[in-house]
Amino acid sequence: QVQLVESGGGLVQPGGSLRLSCAASISIFSIGSMGWFRQAPGKQRELVAAITTGSNTNYVDSVKGRFTISRDNAKNTVYLQMSSLKPEDTAVYYCNHNLGHLRWGQGTQVTVSS
Secondary structure (H helix, E strand, O other), X not given: OOOEEEXXXXXXXXXXXXXXXXEEOOOHHHHOOEEEEEEOOOOOOEEEEEEOOOOOEEEOOOOOOOEEEEEEHHHOEEEXXXXXXOHHHOEEEEEEEOOOOOOOXXXXXXXXXX
């Protein structure tokens, strides 16, 4: 199965920044569109950012202007640069195909708190 390994999470203060990475075991070009998802306690997992193979991007309104998704096809890695972080951004963050077709990885915890 395709392996997806997320990293870069941690504890950050409100207003701070964090950069998440997602390393895939196969060509992400072959996967196609990729996305970052997050799941907060008691809530369903939601897609927050997506990127096509051509690097066209889309974001959920709550993160638009603050988060930037990017990809390095040569490194089979997808990134999520997060800035102006808010407590409501606290969640476990996962990467996957845009439609969640792949096996979910362990995710990386992002906690925004003072």
